[in-house]
Amino acid sequence: CAYPNAGLPNEFGQYDESPEFMAAQIEDFARDGLVNIVGGCCGSTPDHIRAIAQAVKKHPPRAVPDIEPKMRLSGLEPFTLTDEIPFVNVGERTNVTGSAKFRKLITAGDYAAALEIARDQVANGAQILDINMDEGLIDSKQAMVCYLNLIAAEPDIARVPVMIDSSKWEIIEAGLKCVQGKPLVNSISMKEGEEAFLHHAKLVRAYGAAVVVMAFDEEGQADTQARKVEICTRAYRLLTEQAGFPPEDIVFDPNIFAIATGIDEHNNYGVDFIEAARQITATLPHVHISGGVSNLSFSFRGNEPVREAMHAVFLYHAIQAGMDMGIVNAGQLAVYDAIDPELREACEDVVNNRQPKAGGTATERLLELAERFRGTAGKEAQERDLAWRDWPVEQRISHALVNGITEFIDQDTDEARRAAERPLHVIEGPLMAGMNVVGDLFGAGKMFLPQVVKSARVMKQAVAGLLPHMEAEKLANAAKGVDTGERQTAGKILMATVKGDVHDIGKNIVGVVLACNNYEIIDLGVMVPAAKILQTARELNVDIIGLSGLITPSLDEMAHMAAEMEREGFDIPLLIGGATTSRVHTAVKIHPRYIRGQTVYVADASRAVGVVSALLSNETRGGYVDNVRAEYKKVADAHARSEADKQRLPLAKARANAHRIDWSAYAPPKPSFLGLKTFEAWDLAELANYIDWTPFFQTWELKGRYPRILDDEAQGPAARQLFDDAQAMLAKIIAEKWFAPKGVIGFWPANTVGDDIRLFTDDARSQELATFFTLRQQLTKRDGKANVALSDFVAPLDSGKADYLGGFIVTAGIEEAAIAERFERANDDYSSIMVKALADRFAEAFAERLHERVRKDFWAYAPDEDLAPDELIGEPYRGIRPAPGYPAQPDHTEKATLFRLLDGERNAGVSLTESFAMWPGSSVSGIYLSHPESYYFGVAKVERDQVEDYARRKAMPLAEVERWLGPILNYVPAQGLDAAA
Numbered sequence: 015c016a017y018p019n020a021g022l023p024n025e026f027g028q029y030d031e032s033p034e035f036m037a038a039q040i041e042d043f044a045r046d047g048l049v050n051i052v053g054g055c056c057g058s059t060p061d062h063i064r065a066i067a068q069a070v071k072k073h074p075p076r077a078v079p080d081i082e083p084k085m086r087l088s089g090l091e092p093f094t095l096t097d098e099i100p101f102v103n104v105g106e107r108t109n110v111t112g113s114a115k116f117r118k119l120i121t122a123g124d125y126a127a128a129l130e131i132a133r134d135q136v137a138n139g140a141q142i143l144d145i146n147m148d149e150g151l152i153d154s155k156q157a158m159v160c161y162l163n164l165i166a167a168e169p170d171i172a173r174v175p176v177m178i179d180s181s182k183w184e185i186i187e188a189g190l191k192c193v194q195g196k197p198l199v200n201s202i203s204m205k206e207g208e209e210a211f212l213h214h215a216k217l218v219r220a221y222g223a224a225v226v227v228m229a230f231d232e233e234g235q236a237d238t239q240a241r242k243v244e245i246c247t248r249a250y251r252l253l254t255e256q257a258g259f260p261p262e263d264i265v266f267d268p269n270i271f272a273i274a275t276g277i278d279e280h281n282n283y284g285v286d287f288i289e290a291a292r293q294i295t296a297t298l299p300h301v302h303i304s305g306g307v308s309n310l311s312f313s314f315r316g317n318e319p320v321r322e323a324m325h326a327v328f329l330y331h332a333i334q335a336g337m338d339m340g341i342v343n344a345g346q347l348a349v350y351d352a353i354d355p356e357l358r359e360a361c362e363d364v365v366n367n368r369q370p371k372a373g374g375t376a377t378e379r380l381l382e383l384a385e386r387f388r389g390t391a392g393k394e395a396q397e398r399d400l401a402w403r404d405w406p407v408e409q410r411i412s413h414a415l416v417n418g419i420t421e422f423i424d425q426d427t428d429e430a431r432r433a434a435e436r437p438l439h440v441i442e443g444p445l446m447a448g449m450n451v452v453g454d455l456f457g458a459g460k461m462f463l464p465q466v467v468k469s470a471r472v473m474k475q476a477v478a479g480l481l482p483h484m485e486a487e488k489l490a491n492a493a494k495g496v497d498t499g500e501r502q503t504a505g506k507i508l509m510a511t512v513k514g515d516v517h518d519i520g521k522n523i524v525g526v527v528l529a530c531n532n533y534e535i536i537d538l539g540v541m542v543p544a545a546k547i548l549q550t551a552r553e554l555n556v557d558i559i560g561l562s563g564l565i566t567p568s569l570d571e572m573a574h575m576a577a578e579m580e581r582e583g584f585d586i587p588l589l590i591g592g593a594t595t596s597r598v599h600t601a602v603k604i605h606p607r608y609i610r611g612q613t614v615y616v617a618d619a620s621r622a623v624g625v626v627s628a629l630l631s632n633e634t635r636g637g638y639v640d641n642v643r644a645e646y647k648k649v650a651d652a653h654a655r656s657e658a659d660k661q662r663l664p665l666a667k668a669r670a671n672a673h674r675i676d677w678s679a680y681a682p683p684k685p686s687f688l689g690l691k692t693f694e695a696w697d698l699a700e701l702a703n704y705i706d707w708t709p710f711f712q713t714w715e716l717k718g719r720y721p722r723i724l725d726d727e728a729q730g731p732a733a734r735q736l737f738d739d740a741q742a743m744l745a746k747i748i749a750e751k752w753f754a755p756k757g758v759i760g761f762w763p764a765n766t767v768g769d770d771i772r773l774f775t776d777d778a779r780s781q782e783l784a785t786f787f788t789l790r791q792q793l794t795k796r797d798g799k800a801n802v803a804l805s806d807f808v809a810p811l812d813s814g815k816a817d818y819l820g821g822f823i824v825t826a827g828i829e830e831a832a833i834a835e836r837f838e839r840a841n842d843d844y845s846s847i848m849v850k851a852l853a854d855r856f857a858e859a860f861a862e863r864l865h866e867r868v869r870k871d872f873w874a875y876a877p878d879e880d881l882a883p884d885e886l887i888g889e890p891y892r893g894i895r896p897a898p899g900y901p902a903q904p905d906h907t908e909k910a911t912l913f914r915l916l917d918g919e920r921n922a923g924v925s926l927t928e929s930f931a932m933w934p935g936s937s938v939s940g941i942y943l944s945h946p947e948s949y950y951f952g953v954a955k956v957e958r959d960q961v962e963d964y965a966r967r968k969a970m971p972l973a974e975v976e977r978w979l980g981p982i983l984n985y986v987p988a989q990g991l992d993a994a995a
Contacts, residue, residue, distance in 0.1 A: 514929020
């Protein structure tokens with residue numbers, strides 16, 4: 015099936031591919047026999063679909079191939095059980111009932127260490143992971159879901175399929191709901207009768223999983239060959255004839271029981287299993303045989319050499335009989351031919367229930383040998399692959415940098431220092447060589463931003479270890495009068511978040527990436543005035559200035575900065591970046607103010623190195639600057655033409671086309687209280703359930719929606735590793751209470767007068783408390799659509815309806831900055847950026863959770879709402895929470911009214927900067943509107959008549975209003991400095 019967009023959207027969100035061009039492309043798919051169904055998605059029109067239908071109708075649909083009946087499972091990678099795979103190792107150590115170590119870790123909540131067990135199993139050859147959480151002291155369902163989600167974030171683990179193992183159906187089903195790929199369910203049986211068996215089988219089938227069936231019926235577990243065959247045959251017929259199960263997706267477990275126990279009835283258990291496997295595979299086509307191999311040697315617990323030998327001998331015979339899958343410790347499988355001959359012979363006797371040649375019983379003989387072989391385990395214990403530790407020191411350093419391994423970097427750096435003439439040579443030699451590899455991989459798209467930041471952490475740790483030696487060398491040389499010079503860098507770059515803005519995650523990430531490429535970074539931090547930036551640039555003789563900002567007032571501050579650089583005679587490049595910045599805004603508003611030098615918009619960290627390299631190279635700078643200026647002229651001209659083509663209404667006509675609500679038929683709900691309510695130290699574990707992870711990945715410049723990004727072919731491995739690291743830090747944040755989320759909400763009587771929302775002190779509505787001023791869309795609308803303002807969603811004062819408005823301020827807490835600084839002092843930029851990114855997510859989650867409480871409890875206009883936290887992301891609920899400074903109300907100055915009403919600094923610990931950014935940065939504020947017709951929208955560009963009216967209503971000088979609304983003005987203000995953008 016193929017239904018593409020009509021090309022990629024251009025900068026105005028439009029699609030440029032014609033019906034003819036799109037039809038020709040899809041016809042190629044049809045001609046090559048690749049598709050059965052075709053259509054169109056974004057940008058396609060009836061003309062596109064008509065052209066596509068005409069183009070493909072002369073080609074036959076793709077012929078569906080015959081698919082050979084083989085078991086096909088998948089993790090991140092497909093796994094097909096073919097004849098070339100004689101036996102599938104199912105890793106058993108991630109099972110709380112089979113591994114005491116794993117059980118202790120899960121019970122203690124140490125999921126990070128528990129993940130390493132899974133990683134070791136896969137590294138040691140496990141092709142499927144059996145995961146069992148059936149432990150009475152834990153919430154097994156929650157543990158299963160948590161562990162599966164963590165595994166999904168580890169590409170080296172998640173590449174293999176999962177076997178969801180539990181005796182409780184609700185745990186199995188919880189696992190099926192969150193596992194990716196095609197898993198195995200272990201297990202279902204007929205112990206509760208055929209009806210329950212078929213019910214569970216059909217559900218497993220519906221979830222798209224394969225199934226393990228225990229040889230267990232209403233009479234109990236099968237222990238003889240005959241009973242094993244009888245139960246499996248009956249289950250086979252039920253599954254294939256009544257549940258529609260493909261036989262190749264059926265795995266029978268005919269029960270492996272302990273042998274050599276000293277009980278005569280147990281002696282034939284090995285033979286019974288082996289012969290049952292032989293008969294089942296001969297009579298039931300396409301099925302598979304599995305079993306828990308460690309059960310066989312249960313009576314020899316604590317004697318690993320004997321257990322490994324028993325398992326190897328048993329598998330040698332069982333595999334020949336048709337067993338093609340087994341739950342084993344993938345790191346402790348002995349090679350049959352490598353087993354001590356005497357021990358192997360004794361194991362043959364107990365497995366095959368035969369008389370030893372030397373007389374006595376097989377059990378007695380094995381017991382005699384067991385003591386001799388006890389304790390030899392551990393000599394060849396499986397360890398992580400540390401073969402790279404034998405490489406030359408330069409290669410070890412490079413490997414550590416590329417893979418973000420800090421464990422050995424201090425000793426390797428010191429070894430390199432002792433071999434080098436000077437400590438500086440270690441930095442300029444192996445360390446920079448390793449970082450060059452990182453840079454090359456990042457530039458080629460083979461590494462992603464989170465991995466690069468980890469590499470930078472290794473680099474910083476290495477340099478920190480060298481600094482004392484470099485300082486000692488410097489002092490010694492100074493005493494001798496010797497000048498050995500300083501470290502050579504590729505250039506010196508000053509970076510800052512502009513005045514009034516507190517957001518710096520993106521800036522920090524760009525700084526790390528540039529530092530990884532041997533650029534010296536001077537980071538002035540946040541809320542930095544233009545004068546300080548320019549003074550520092552002169553004093554330190556920097557090569558480039560980079561500015562960052564998140565809120566829209568920062569755009570004006572950047573334009574001001576450009577003008578100041580021009581006025582003071584600078585000619586070095588100026589880089590512009592941040593969430594609100596854009597190529598269009600840079601070309602139209604900032605670039606014209608700085609003619610002596612060159613302003614360049616940098617979209618993300620991945621492009622920063624290329625831009626800086628081009629600007630600082632004598633060979634490439636001239637051509638690069640010429641290209642940028644030509645491009646910006648085209649962008650500015652295209653933008654001007656686009657804006658000229660857009661028709662806007664006079665304010666009076668826009669108001670006449672307002673969103674109309676029949677207030678006579680509506681009774682506004684009253685909140686449960688009027689006034690304020692504060693919240694202290696909201697439970698972090700609860701808020702974690704409300705985190706929207708997609709923006710988290712965007713912070714790290716991994717583009718895609720969660721959870722699909724975890725399976726992305728290119729970004730998936732990096733995204734999963736990042737997600738796992740985030741989960742590990744999240745667990746610490748919650749357990750150690752790193753943050754103390756704080757917030758305040760308020761409700762007031764409210765009605766509108768024109769485009770203003772007036773608030774009153776009480777329900778008598780005789781005394782005004784405050785006014786929120788709103789802006790209205792002026793773009794000419796088609797198809798009867800309204801020109802909306804937020805005031806349209808509140809009952810007019812003359813309607814006679816008593817309406818209300820709410821407000822909120824929440825923060826993840828003031829602790830974030832100190833924690834991030836602590837990581838920075840430890841040269842751990844990765845953790846510093848991570849904690850800031852998670853603080854942002856907690857703030858947004860707090861806002862989401864509090865809005866839910868408002869809808870259901872505090873305002874209670876949607877008391878029956880029943881949405882899961884992940885469903886809230888799509889905002890399917892009634893009511894909105896727009897924020898000043900965002901598209902529905904682009905004026906940041908309205909925050910002043912909100913903060914005065916809620917006393918934000920005292921009640922939430924949040925204050926406003928001079929540019930109306932919130933501090934701490936991980937904070938969210940806005941208003942609550944309850945009407946069912948309310949929705950989010952963008953005001954977009956406004957005309958002079960509305961701005962003049964708005965300034966008059968706010969009693970604010972026109973020039974000041976124009977400054978705050980600069981990004982949305984559709985005209986050039988009187989001072990002539992701010993071109994429309």
